[in-house]
Structures are given as structure tokens and as C-alpha cells.
Amino acid sequence: MSAWNRYWESFTxxxxxxxxxxxxxxxxxxxxCWDQISHAPRYGAGGLNVSHLPMxxxxxxxxxxxxxxxxxxxxxxxxxxIALGGATRYALPLLTALWGATYFISQLxxxxxxxxxxxxxxxxxxxxxDAPREDPKEDGSDERGSWAVxxxxxxxxxxxxxxxxxxxxxxxxxxxxxxxxxxxxxxxEWMLSAAQTLxxxxxxxxxxxxxxxxxxxxxxxxxxQLRRFYLPTMLLGxxxxxxxxxxxxxxxxFSYFMMSIYLLIAPSSIIRALYGFRAFAPRLPGGAVGxxxxxxxxxxxxxxxxxxxxxxxxxxxxxITGVALALEPRSDAGTRDQRALIHVLVxxxxxxxxxxxxxxRDYFRFLGxxxxxxxxxxxxxxxxxxxxxxxxxxxSGFYRLGDLLYRQKKYEDAVAPLExxxxxxxDEWQMHLRAAQVYDALGRGPEAYAAAxxxxxxxxxxxxxxxxxxxxxxxxx
Amino acid sequence: xxxxxxxxxxxxxxxxxxALPLRYYLRAEAPGSxxxxxxxxxxxxxxxxxxxxxxxxxxxxxxxxSEEIHSAWGTLLQRGRPHVVDAVSRHLCREKGPTxxxxxxxxxxxxxxxxxxxxxxxxxxxxxxx
Numbered sequence: 200m201s202a203w204n205r206y207w208e209s210f211t212x213x214x215x216x217x218x219x220x221x222x223x224x225x226x227x228x229x230x231x232c233w234d235q236i237s238h239a240p241r242y243g244a245g246g247l248n249v250s251h252l253p254m255x256x257x258x259x260x261x262x263x264x265x266x267x268x269x270x271x272x273x274x275x276x277x278x279x280x281i282a283l284g285g286a287t288r289y290a291l292p293l294l295t296a297l298w299g300a301t302y303f304i305s306q307l308x309x310x311x312x313x314x315x316x317x318x319x320x321x322x323x324x325x326x327x328x329d330a331p332r333e334d335p336k337e338d339g340s341d342e343r344g345s346w347a348v349x350x351x352x353x354x355x356x357x358x359x360x361x362x363x364x365x366x367x368x369x370x371x372x373x374x375x376x377x378x379x380x381x382x383x384x385x386x387x388e389w390m391l392s393a394a395q396t397l398x399x400x401x402x403x404x405x406x407x408x409x410x411x412x413x414x415x416x417x418x419x420x421x422x423x424q425l426r427r428f429y430l431p432t433m434l435l436g437x438x439x440x441x442x443x444x445x446x447x448x449x450x451x452x453f454s455y456f457m458m459s460i461y462l463l464i465a466p467s468s469i470i471r472a473l474y475g476f477r478a479f480a481p482r483l484p485g486g487a488v489g490x491x492x493x494x495x496x497x498x499x500x501x502x503x504x505x506x507x508x509x510x511x512x513x514x515x516x517x518x519i520t521g522v523a524l525a526l527e528p529r530s531d532a533g534t535r536d537q538r539a540l541i542h543v544l545v546x547x548x549x550x551x552x553x554x555x556x557x558x559x560r561d562y563f564r565f566l567g568x569x570x571x572x573x574x575x576x577x578x579x580x581x582x583x584x585x586x587x588x589x590x591x592x593x594x595s596g597f598y599r600l601g602d603l604l605y606r607q608k609k610y611e612d613a614v615a616p617l618e619x620x621x622x623x624x625x626d627e628w629q630m631h632l633r634a635a636q637v638y639d640a641l642g643r644g645p646e647a648y649a650a651a652x653x654x655x656x657x658x659x660x661x662x663x664x665x666x667x668x669x670x671x672x673x674x675x676x
Numbered sequence: 677x678x679x680x681x682x683x684x685x686x687x688x689x690x691x692x693x694x695a696l697p698l699r700y701y702l703r704a705e706a707p708g709s710x711x712x713x714x715x716x717x718x719x720x721x722x723x724x725x726x727x728x729x730x731x732x733x734x735x736x737x738x739x740x741x742s743e744e745i746h747s748a749w750g751t752l753l754q755r756g757r758p759h760v761v762d763a764v765s766r767h768l769c770r771e772k773g774p775t776x777x778x779x780x781x782x783x784x785x786x787x788x789x790x791x792x793x794x795x796x797x798x799x800x801x802x803x804x805x806x
Binding site: 203204207238241244245246247248249251253256306307309311314318321322325346350353354357358360361362364365366368370371375376377379380448569572573574 | 677679682683685686689690693694697701713714715716717718719720721722724725742743744745746747748749752757759760762763764767785786
């Protein structure tokens with residue numbers, strides 16, 4: 200056997216480690232897919248697009264927001280399902296293809312870690328997640344060979360290596376870049392006080408930190424290939440990513456993805472403890488129900504998803520139900536009852552994400568904002584109507600809806616949302632001003648005067664409010 | 677997967693991970709050519725701090741970009757990404773026609789100013805503007 204083959208084939212990983220990694224990584228991935236929902240409206244807006252492969256732009260279709268929304272939700276479903284052990288053999292390639300398509304179709308997604316995720320997913324397609332084992336052990340300590348996991352470790356080394364190379368630049372090594380990138384006051388203050396304590400200049404300290412980061416990244420790149428250095432590599436890498444979170448860089452879920460990837464080299468004791476929870480593979484007690492369980496699960500899943508106010512909800516529910524059905528005969532994980540339960544659980548997770556995050560509201564908010572600016576008032580009105588239905592406490596949504604209706608001269612329709620906006624945010628003068636203009640247009644003098652007077656309380660020099668107030672002064676009760 | 681297929685996959689995969697970042701460092705040193713860091717694993721690099729200002733004019737009047745394109749494209753214009761600059765220019769030519777000019781000035785870290793487009797050429801016809 201050649202050294203090349205030996206290198207790839209000698210790598211082994213335990214069942215427990217694979218399970219824990221799968222659970223954590225794909226759980227974060229499902230969350231990340233959901234997080235992208237609010238960005239769907241930017242795709243195809245105004246007919247403009249540039250893909251990551253610009254030479255193919257004339258051949259590739261322009262992405263559309265509804266398809267992107269559907270793809271993000273479906274990817275979220277697939278990632279959660281894989282995390283819970285409900286599918287890998289066909290779900291993973293499907294997820295990889297969707298992720299690749301949604302990433303490469305447009306430079307609107309410019310997160311470098313989304314490119315990394317594509318590569319990780321591609322490699323994961325070759326990981327023997329559920330390969331039969333000769334000596335299965337209850338604690339998951341049985342090992343299996345996997346060249347794909349070896350490749351995953353190589354990819355992480357490649358990432359850290361090039362990231363360090365990018366920093367071998369005078370602007371980085373001087374500390375100038377780092378001190379400009381970090382905007383969190385407490386870090387700046389801490390660096391200043393450290394410089395005073397050490398009796399050195401602050402620029403020198405930033406340079407030292409910048410060099411330390413570069414050297415640290417090179418060390419981590421090497422450490423991923425040296426099994427005996429896994430522990431210090433993990434500690435160094437994790438401290439780096441935790442640090443990145445503490446300094447509040449806006450890099451999405453990159454740090455969390457990297458932390459989950461470190462499970463591949465975490466000490467076995469940690470993996471055993473995590474595997475002990477066994478939440479990674481839900482088991483149903485009692486007898487098997489079989490096909491009826493699947494049918495019930497699909498109906499229940501559709502009913503759960505119908506509570507999420509997707510645009511084109513029918514398409515999305517059909518997509519998810521169809522994929523669940525299509526995966527079923529090809530599934531290699533658990534019993535049909537377990538997979539049915541996981542389907543319902545994942546649908547509940549999506550509903551939970553909707554209720555606990557602002558992604559759906561922001562989807563419509565961003566859609567409304569963009570179409571309003573580009574003059575598509577009909578779509579903008581539809582979008583803000585959805586915003587107000589999803590979040591009845593969001594004053595700005597009611598204001599924008601009222602504003603759009605005013606611009607379309609639908610004065611009667613504009614009254615209710617503007618009044619609601621004024622109730623929710625009584626100190627915002629613009630909401631009172633728009634209400635004054637609507638009442639003025641409707642000839643409702645007392646209301647126009649009252650709203651204009653409120654504007655002048657908040658912003659005494661507002662000229663439009665002055666005009667409306669003076670026009671309706673006699674209406675003052 | 678057979679060892680042959682696996683080795684082919686590995687070779688393609690690893691070559692791409694060496695070649696794509698290397699391509700970034702080997703490209704021409706023309707102004708703005710290094711602003712596109714995609715696929716080069718240049719996390720938190722100094723280039724990320726570049727801020728560009730794109731001013732389009734149509735028949736001598738400024739174009740309000742937010743009324744023409746999604747603001748996310750505006751953010752990428754601010755990074756001076758070449759493909760996006762070209763695509764936005766083509767898009768505006770299609771929508772508005774000649775005469776369309778662009779003045780694109782970028783400020784790199786250390787306050788170095790780089791003018792990538794001076795606004796002297798009609799982007800739709802390629803002819804100079806007197």
C-alpha cells in the first residue's frame with residue numbers, strides 16, 4: 200500500500216464522535232439556513248445578479264426570492280433531520296446540492312464560511328455515518344476508518360494556513376488592521392490599560408496581538424494534522440473563535456460552526472460524556488406502527504408548518520412533505536416510526552424558530568423596504584401587511600404600511616395602521632405627521648390638528664405640521 | 677467508492693484548495709485587482725477594510741442607486757468587487773441607456789486613495805466624455 204493510500208485509509212473515528220459531531224454541526228447548519236430566510240428577498244431584486252462564477256452568468260438563471268425562500272426552509276429541514284439521525288444517505292447529497300446552488304448562484308452570499316460549509320458538506324457525503332460495524336459498542340467507542348474525515352481535517356488545516364498567509368501583510372503585522380477591525384470599547388480599553396501596565400506603546404501591543412494571531416493560526420493548521428497535539432490545538436483554536444465572538448465581529452455563525460468542527464479532535468472523555476445523552480438518535484419505546492405512523496407524521500408536519508407565515512406556504516409545505524416521502528424508501532436510519540417522529544420534531548423545530556426569531560418578520564420587512572425604494576408599492580404594501588400580522592408590536596411596520604397606503608392615496612385604509620403605529624410608538628414624530636397628512640387629506644380637521652400638534656410637541660420646527668395645524672386650528676376642541 | 681475514484685476526488689479537491697488561494701496572490705497587481713478575496717481564505721484581512729464610493733451619473737445627473745438596485749449590491753460596490761461593478765454598470769446601461777459614467781474611488785487601510793474609475797467614459801458605449 201502506498202504512503203498516499205495509507206495516509207487516507209489509516210484514519211479512524213469512533214461512532215460516538217461522529218454522532219456528536221453530526222448532531223452539533225447540522226443543528227447549527229439548520230439554524231444558519233433559517234437565518235438566511237430574511238435575505239431571500241434580495242435575490243433577483245430588480246433583475247440584477249452576479250454569480251460566484253461570473254463567466255456562467257449568461258447561462259445561469261437569475262435567482263428568485265420565492266425559490267430561495269423555499270430552498271432555505273428545505274435546507275433547514277434537511278439539516279435538522281440529519282442532526283437528529285433521521286437521514287444521511289440521500290438527504291446529505293440533496294442538502295449539499297441545495298447549499299451549493301444557493302451559495303454559488305449569487306455573490307449576494309459572500310460569507311467565506313458558507314463556502315467552507317459547502318466543502319464540508321461535500322466531504323460529509325463520503326463519511327460512513329451509519330456503516331455496519333463488526334464490533335458495535337454501547338458507548339460508541341468502536342472505531343471506523345474514514346478517508347473523508349481525514350480530508351475534513353486537512354481542509355481545516357488548509358483554511359487556517361491560508362488565513363495565516365493572508366495576514367503576512369505589513370498592514371496586518373503592524374497591528375493597524377486588527378486595531379481598526381476591533382470596535383468593542385472594552386477590548387480597546389483593556390489593550391490601553393495593558394500597554395500602560397507594561398509600559399509600552401499601544402501600537403506595539405496591537406502589533407504583538409496581530410503577530411500572535413498569525414502564529415496561532417499557523418500552529419492550529421499544523422496541529423490538526425498531529426494527533427498528539429489535538430488537545431492544545433483545540434484549546435488554541437477554540438480560544439481564537441471564542442475571542443472572535445467576544446469582539447463582536449459580524450461573521451454570522453462562523454465561530455459556532457468552527458467550534459462544532461473541533462468536536463472531531465476533542466478529547467474522548469468529552470465525546471463519551473456528550474454521547475451519553477443519546478439525544479442524537481431518538482428512540483421510540485414500544486411496538487412499531489409503521490406506515491400509518493408516517494402518514495400521520497406527514498399530515499401533522501404539514502399542519503405544523505402551515506402555522507408559519509411563509510410566502511408561498513403551499514409550495515414550501517409540499518416541498519418538505521415531498522422530500523420526506525421521497526427520502527423514506529431510501530432511508531438507512533432507524534425504523535419508520537423513528538423517522539416519522541423525527542419528521543414531526545423537525546417541523547416543530549421550524550415552528551419554534553419562527554416564534555423565537557424575527558426571520559419571517561424581517562423577510563417581509565426587507566422585501567417591503569427594497570420594493571418601496573424601487574417604486575413597487577403594491578409588493579411593498581403586501582410585505583408590510585405581513586410584517587404587521589407577524590409582529591403586531593412592531594410600530595415601524597404599521598408606520599410603513601400606513602405610509603405606503605398614503606402614497607397610493609388610499610387615505611381611509613391608511614388610518615388604522617397609522618393609529619396603531621402612534622399607539623405603539625407615541626414619541627416618534629414622523630408617525631404623527633403622516634397621520635396628520637392622512638387626516639388632512641380626508642378633511643378630518645380635529646384629528647389632523649391633534650396629530651399635527653403632537654408633531655410640534657416633539658419637533659417644534661416641523662414645517663408641514665405647522666401648515667396642517669394652522670389650517671385646522673379652528674378645529675381645536 | 678473505489679480507491680481510484682477516491683484518489684481522483686482527493687486530487688481535484690486538494691488541487692482546488694491550493695490553486696484557488698494561490699491564484700489570488702499571483703494575479704496582476706492592477707489597482708483593485710486584489711479586492712475580490714473570494715475562495716482565498718483571507719478571513720479578517722486588511723483588504724476587507726477597504727471602502728469604495730461609487731457615483732454613477734446618467735446624462736450628468738447622479739443616479740440614486742437605492743432606487744435602481746438592492747442595497748446588498750450597494751454594499752458589494754463599497755467593497756470594490758470588480759464583477760459586481762461591471763454587472764451593476766451593465767444593468768444600469770440596460771435600464772437607463774447612455775450616457776452613463778462612474779466615478780469609483782476606494783480608500784484602503786492607511787488612508788491610501790485609489791481611483792478605479794474617473795467618470796470620463798460612457799459605460800454604455802465605451803466612448804470618452806469630453
